[in-house]
Amino acid sequence: MNSLDLPGAPGATRVVVAMSGGVDSSVAAGLLVEQGYDVVGITLQLYDHGSAVGKAGSCCAGADIHDARRVAEHLGIPHYVLDYESRFRAAVMDDFADSYLAGQTPIPCVRCNQTVKFADLLGTARDLGAAAMATGHYVRRSQGPQGAELRRGAETGRDQSYFLFATTGEQLDLLRFPLGEVTKDAVRDHARRMGLVVSDKPDSQDICFVPQGRYAEIVAKMRPGAVQPGEIVDLAGNVLGRHEGIIHYTVGQRRGIGIAGEEPLFVVRLEPGTRRVVVGPRGALGSSSLTMREVNWIGPAPDTGRALPCAVKLRSAQPPIRATATSLGEGRARVDLATPAEAIAPGQACVMYDGDRVLGGGWIERRTAAGAAEAA
Amino acid sequence: MPVLAMADRIYLDHNATAPLRPSAREAALEAMALIGNASSVHADGRRARAMIEGARREVAGLAGAAPRSVIFTSGGTEANSLALLGCGRPRLLVSAIEHPSVLAVRADAEAIPVDRHGVLDLSALEAMLDAGEEPAQVSVMAANNETGVIQPLAEVVRLAHGRCALVHCDAVQGAGRMALGDLGADFMTLSGHKLGGLQGAGALVVGDGIEIAAVQRGGGQELGRRAGTEALPAIAAFGAAAQACAGDDMATVAGLRDRLQEAMTAAVPGARVMGAGVPRLANTLAIAHPATRAETLVMAFDLEGIALSAGSACSSGKVGPSHVLEAMGEGALARNTIRISLGETTTADAVARCAEVWQALDRRLGGERSAA
Numbered sequence: 001m002n003s004l005d006l007p008g009a010p011g012a013t014r015v016v017v018a019m020s021g022g023v024d025s026s027v028a029a030g031l032l033v034e035q036g037y038d039v040v041g042i043t044l045q046l047y048d049h050g051s052a053v054g055k056a057g058s059c060c061a062g063a064d065i066h067d068a069r070r071v072a073e074h075l076g077i078p079h080y081v082l083d084y085e086s087r088f089r090a091a092v093m094d095d096f097a098d099s100y101l102a103g104q105t106p107i108p109c110v111r112c113n114q115t116v117k118f119a120d121l122l123g124t125a126r127d128l129g130a131a132a133m134a135t136g137h138y139v140r141r142s143q144g145p146q147g148a149e150l151r152r153g154a155e156t157g158r159d160q161s162y163f164l165f166a167t168t169g170e171q172l173d174l175l176r177f178p179l180g181e182v183t184k185d186a187v188r189d190h191a192r193r194m195g196l197v198v199s200d201k202p203d204s205q206d207i208c209f210v211p212q213g214r215y216a217e218i219v220a221k222m223r224p225g226a227v228q229p230g231e232i233v234d235l236a237g238n239v240l241g242r243h244e245g246i247i248h249y250t251v252g253q254r255r256g257i258g259i260a261g262e263e264p265l266f267v268v269r270l271e272p273g274t275r276r277v278v279v280g281p282r283g284a285l286g287s288s289s290l291t292m293r294e295v296n297w298i299g300p301a302p303d304t305g306r307a308l309p310c311a312v313k314l315r316s317a318q319p320p321i322r323a324t325a326t327s328l329g330e331g332r333a334r335v336d337l338a339t340p341a342e343a344i345a346p347g348q349a350c351v352m353y354d355g356d357r358v359l360g361g362g363w364i365e366r367r368t369a370a371g372a373a374e375a376a
Numbered sequence: 377m378p379v380l381a382m383a384d385r386i387y388l389d390h391n392a393t394a395p396l397r398p399s400a401r402e403a404a405l406e407a408m409a410l411i412g413n414a415s416s417v418h419a420d421g422r423r424a425r426a427m428i429e430g431a432r433r434e435v436a437g438l439a440g441a442a443p444r445s446v447i448f449t450s451g452g453t454e455a456n457s458l459a460l461l462g463c464g465r466p467r468l469l470v471s472a473i474e475h476p477s478v479l480a481v482r483a484d485a486e487a488i489p490v491d492r493h494g495v496l497d498l499s500a501l502e503a504m505l506d507a508g509e510e511p512a513q514v515s516v517m518a519a520n521n522e523t524g525v526i527q528p529l530a531e532v533v534r535l536a537h538g539r540c541a542l543v544h545c546d547a548v549q550g551a552g553r554m555a556l557g558d559l560g561a562d563f564m565t566l567s568g569h570k571l572g573g574l575q576g577a578g579a580l581v582v583g584d585g586i587e588i589a590a591v592q593r594g595g596g597q598e599l600g601r602r603a604g605t606e607a608l609p610a611i612a613a614f615g616a617a618a619q620a621c622a623g624d625d626m627a628t629v630a631g632l633r634d635r636l637q638e639a640m641t642a643a644v645p646g647a648r649v650m651g652a653g654v655p656r657l658a659n660t661l662a663i664a665h666p667a668t669r670a671e672t673l674v675m676a677f678d679l680e681g682i683a684l685s686a687g688s689a690c691s692s693g694k695v696g697p698s699h700v701l702e703a704m705g706e707g708a709l710a711r712n713t714i715r716i717s718l719g720e721t722t723t724a725d726a727v728a729r730c731a732e733v734w735q736a737l738d739r740r741l742g743g744e745r746s747a748a
Contacts, residue, residue, distance in 0.1 A: 078675075124675075127740075128672070129676070129740060
């Protein structure tokens with residue numbers, strides 16, 4: 001077996017690398033080239049950079065595609081740009097806009113991995129005769145008794161497993177993550193050592209198609225007229241003020257409500273039907289149970305009704321919380337938290353872990369056991 | 377498998393650009409050894425001028441026109457712009473399968489449909505011409521860049537001239553591969569690098585007595601019809617290539633293309649040749665795979681060392697759906713169509729290898745399909 005857990009010499013093993021033009025996927029490609037693999041770089045054109053940032057006249061490539069091409073040229077590997085604009089719009093951007101309008105806080109990066117990168121691109125990699133597809137994610141993959149397993153990246157602070165919970169076993173069979181054991185600092189060192197032009201490129205902070213984090217502008221542009229003002233109410237339904245659209249709010253948010261009260265107020269709930277933003281004291285945010293939908297189990301799914309001890313992450317940057325997960329069947333599951341968590345936002349992901357191994361995850365539907373101050 | 381050395385690669389994308397001919401290379405090198413600006417009075421300038429006029433005679437010969445009819449430009453795109461913007465007719469009719477450099481020139485251009493073989497619909501053209509009062513210009517290509525389908529130019533000219541309309545013909549793909557002398561168009565676009573010259577020179581050939589206004593203005597070059605210092609090495613190479621292509625053995629090229637077409641359709645049931653039933657350029661084969669996207673096929677062929685293309689690619693390499701195949705009414709297969717274009721230097725071995733790779737790719741892709 002070679003270093004990618006595949007039979008055959010590296011030189012006879014074709015690996016497609018999904019290259020974004022950032023330092024991580026560039027180094028992932030570079031490391032595989034150094035190990036002698038037959039590396040092919042592919043960059044996806046996901047959205048019209050010009051229209052996303054409001055500038056006319058930039059036909060195609062944003063700077064990232066340009067960077068990916070330069071890195072591939074430097075590494076001496078073939079490189080292709082594939083037009084996934086319409087696919088990305090239908091599978092990721094539309095869902096993003098509609099989720100916000102439905103009072104949820106979506107994670108488009110998960111949808112993108114799920115529907116674009118690990119579906120269509122993986123299929124293309126197969127068509128090109130690749131034995132594997134590699135990405136620059138900070139996660140690890142290992143071969144377990146029940147098949148391929150997904151594990152958290154070695155550097156906890158960089159771990160991206162939360163965003164890959166929807167990966168299926170079949171996808172995981174073909175995926176490889178060369179940066180799983182590496183730290184970000186080491187990646188930058190590798191990039192400098194390899195002489196890559198992107199070695200000092202800043203990490204991307206934003207959702208790729210939302211420049212400067214101004215997601216509300218994108219939603220308003222994609223769904224003209226759908227963003228409507230409404231009322232801000234307290235838990236008892238008393239009107240406290242007005243807002244410019246529920247898409248501007250996220251559950252747990254404190255600042256920006258614009259209402260002075262005796263005690264600080266937080267967004268407790270968003271009601272798309274009545275366009276109301278419900279606010280309350282911090283105590284109203286906590287809950288100890290939630291349900292999720294579209295649950296993906298990496299490995300065998302537990303029997304319906306059987307409680308499975310695990311740890312869950314409700315946000316990417318949050319440490320795991322002890323919990324038990326119970327499959328409800330039909331792709332749904334209930335999660336009971338050992339300690340109540342604040343600001344469980346519908347639309348975010350709940351990802352289940354056993355130690356550093358990802359058991360699976362799903363989209364948060366709603367919290368079921370409300371905090372003391374609220375009856376949901 | 378490591379990327380093949382460039383020398384081992386097989387080039388089957390002559391409609392994108394053709395390899396430089398030895399005589400064109402020599403002419404360009406000779407031009408690069410000169411100093412002069414062709415507009416200068418001194419001996420150095422006169423030598424440059426002589427070289428340009430020599431090239432003009434060769435290009436005129438290819439087009440079957442008088443040397444003074446030839447306006448050198450930076451390439452086919454500029455020549456198309458000049459033909460359509462410099463003509464000054466209020467109405468413009470263009471075929472739906474024109475190159476983007478024709479389609480994008482005027483937003484008010486009216487599209488003439490083509491039939492399912494990719495041939496211009498002459499009765500539609502006639503009706504369109506009859507429907508308008510204003511003086512018109514018609515632009516129809518000699519042969520299509522994606523399918524190679526030859527357009528009925530003589531008929532177009534007859535219909536247009538009968539109604540006092542002028543005709544522009546983009547002959548970039550047709551030049552050197554079909555006879556141009558008797559097309560009868562009032563304007564004709566040519567490109568040097570498609571013939572085996574250098575990229576950076578093209579020409580608009582304007583018929584006797586037809587007025588054209590300069591679009592790029594400034595100096596009085598090209599009889600005041602195109603300002604700017606001439607690109608001497610590229611023009612010299614253009615002239616040499618125009619002369620050399622007259623000696624091309626297109627019958628041999630046609631034989632290779634037909635053999636390739638036969639092998640590819642025999643190897644993959646369900647593969648379909650675009651424009652198979654109508655006259656085509658001898659060197660072009662547009663063929664659809666029944667189940668695989670063209671972008672995937674182009675990458676897979678490239679990784680096997682064979683250069684061919686799909687649709688029309690923009691500068692980032694992004695591939696869009698082909699407007700040509702859409703105009704022909706092709707549905708799903710339009711996305712699966714690759715273009716293979718041969719040249720004078722293409723060998724029987726290259727064609728055999730292409731068919732072999734096509735079959736091997738189909739087996740690989742088909743194996744997955746049946747396993748899935």
